[in-house]
Amino acid sequence: MSLNIGIIGLEMSGRTTIFNCLTSSGADTGRSRQEEHIGIARVPDERVDRLKELFKSRKAVYAEVKYVDLGASLKSAARDFNLSGKLLSELGAADALLCVVRSFKDESVPHPQGSVDPARDIEAMELELNFSDLAIIERRLERLGIQLKSARSTERPGLEAEAGLLGRIKKELEAGTPLRRQPLIESELKTISSYQFLSLKPLLTVVNTGEEDLGSTVEMEEALNRRFGDKCHRILALAGKLEMELAGLDETSRQDFLSDFNIAEPGLQKVLRASFDLLGLISFLTTGEDESRAWPIPRGISAPQAAGRVHSDIERGFIRAEVVSYPDLMRLGSYPAVKKEGLFRVEGKNYIVQDGDVINFLFNV
Ligand SMILES: Nc1nc2c(ncn2[C@@H]2O[C@H](COP(=O)(O)OP(=O)(O)OP(=O)(O)O)[C@@H](O)[C@H]2O)c(=O)[nH]1
Ligand SMILES: [Mg+2]
Numbered sequence: 344m345s346l347n348i349g350i351i352g353l354e355m356s357g358r359t360t361i362f363n364c365l366t367s368s369g370a371d372t373g374r375s376r377q378e379e380h381i382g383i384a385r386v387p388d389e390r391v392d393r394l395k396e397l398f399k400s401r402k403a404v405y406a407e408v409k410y411v412d413l414g415a416s417l418k419s420a421a422r423d424f425n426l427s428g429k430l431l432s433e434l435g436a437a438d439a440l441l442c443v444v445r446s447f448k449d450e451s452v453p454h455p456q457g458s459v460d461p462a463r464d465i466e467a468m469e470l471e472l473n474f475s476d477l478a479i480i481e482r483r484l485e486r487l488g489i490q491l492k493s494a495r496s497t498e499r500p501g502l503e504a505e506a507g508l509l510g511r512i513k514k515e516l517e518a519g520t521p522l523r524r525q526p527l528i529e530s531e532l533k534t535i536s537s538y539q540f541l542s543l544k545p546l547l548t549v550v551n552t553g554e555e556d557l558g559s560t561v562e563m564e565e566a567l568n569r570r571f572g573d574k575c576h577r578i579l580a581l582a583g584k585l586e587m588e589l590a591g592l593d594e595t596s597r598q599d600f601l602s603d604f605n606i607a608e609p610g611l612q613k614v615l616r617a618s619f620d621l622l623g624l625i626s627f628l629t630t631g632e633d634e635s636r637a638w639p640i641p642r643g644i645s646a647p648q649a650a651g652r653v654h655s656d657i658e659r660g661f662i663r664a665e666v667v668s669y670p671d672l673m674r675l676g677s678y679p680a681v682k683k684e685g686l687f688r689v690e691g692k693n694y695i696v697q698d699g700d701v702i703n704f705l706f707n708v
Contacts, residue, residue: 345383345407346639348547348618349434352443353464354416354455357551360583361443362412364610367590370412373452380412386615386637390628390669390699394635397676404636406626408615411437417471431475435539439622440546441614442468446563447553447584461550461563465571465578472542473516479538480513508534516542523575545621546576549614551583557604577617581610625698628669629653646694650704660708664690669699 352358359372359380366382386406395403415430434440445454446461456463487506494502508531515525521542527535535543550567552560560580567578582604589600589609601609619625619639626637627649638652651658666688667681681687696702 345409346618346622346624347409347411347436347438348441349437349439350410350412350441350443351417351434352468353445355452356443356445356464357447357583358412358414358443360587361441361549361551361581361610362410364581364583364587364590365408365410365614379414382410382412384408384410384611384615386619386639387612388626388637391635391637393673394628394630394669394701397673398630398632398635400630400632400635402634404634406637406639408618410441417468417475431539431541434541437544439618440472440541440544441618442546442548443583444468444548444550446550446556446580448555449553462567462570465548465567468548469521469542469571470519472546473519473521476522476538476540476542477513477516479540480509480516483538484509484513505534521576524573544575545618547614547617547621548576548578549583550578550580552580553582554585554604556580557582557606575621577621579613579617581614582606583610586610625696627696627698627700627702629702640696642698643695645692646690646696646702646704647692649696649702650706653704656708657704657706660706661692662705662707663692664694665703665705666690666694667701668697669701672701 350358350362359370362368362380362382363370363372366384368380368382370380384407386408388405391403391405394400411433413430413433417430442465444461444464445459448459484506487502487509491499491502491506512522512525512527512535516522522540523543523545548567548571550563552563556563564578564580572578585604586606586609589597590611592600597609623642624639625642626639629636629638638649640649640652646664647658647661650661650664667678667686671681671684671686675681675684675686678687
């Protein structure tokens, strides 16, 4: 499973620059180049490297995140219906949204609002997401109204319940509460899941900072998170242009660069970690002669479901899972040593997989 994150933001906010920095790509930036770019970031994972070494696997396979830089902004989509259909369906398919907001100051780069104000732009982007959901709801309510007129008595309750729910969330959206902050129970979430509402998606706002902000990024992040952050919206600062240059350097120069500019953690790692947290993802590990590999999964899934990520046959024919925790395996250095300590576990189909479980699935098809 690769995660799919859609990049949105105002024109010339630095979306393509941030995309390049996350995926080590070299897409052209500037001059309003509103083209779509797709790139993959491998999630660096030291555990995979060390397992590969210990078990002499032929290759290391990391979790992947797919970033889509859509080019067009939501604002232009609102003006152009054809664009809006394509953009909405691409964004609708994303697991999370990454919104780039400009904070860098540069006279030579025009800002569509005429001035640089990250807080104003975050607010505006949140509103755009709410508006896009409101438009979908209004269209659906209209259709429901027509359907209800000719509905059979057996269909009526379902349609009425849906209209009631949509009416309720519409009111909240109009009052400025995005869907991800509305109290929705599981059955309601299921009813609305096919609409792919944008304000329901986890949102990561990346404030694209310039060199002039480097001394104050921590304070900036804290203030913006206090004002806009919630359990599914996190705000991060990233020096996009600087870090894009970083991606092209060798390891030693990269370290020097990071310390010269007082950057504690490279942007790619910071964004990946926040995306994993925001989406509630953990990883389990597999290892063998062929490969050592990390598998991202949502927190709380069972061993057979996790097995299904590796192959659907393994889920279908699941017998049991042999589980060792990564820290135990590394501390003791081998399976026999782990067994001797009694830390080798055999788990059944109700076992909830934990972050860092090294798993061997036994199955029968
Ligand atoms: N000084 C400075 N310029 C930046 C920074 N980030 C981006 N830029 C410049 O801003 C311009 C726009 O950057 P892009 O990454 O193309 O922005 P975008 O949002 O993809 O723009 P469009 O897709 O054309 O709307 C480019 O000229 C970048 O070089 C930054 O941190 N500092
Ligand atoms: Mg661009």
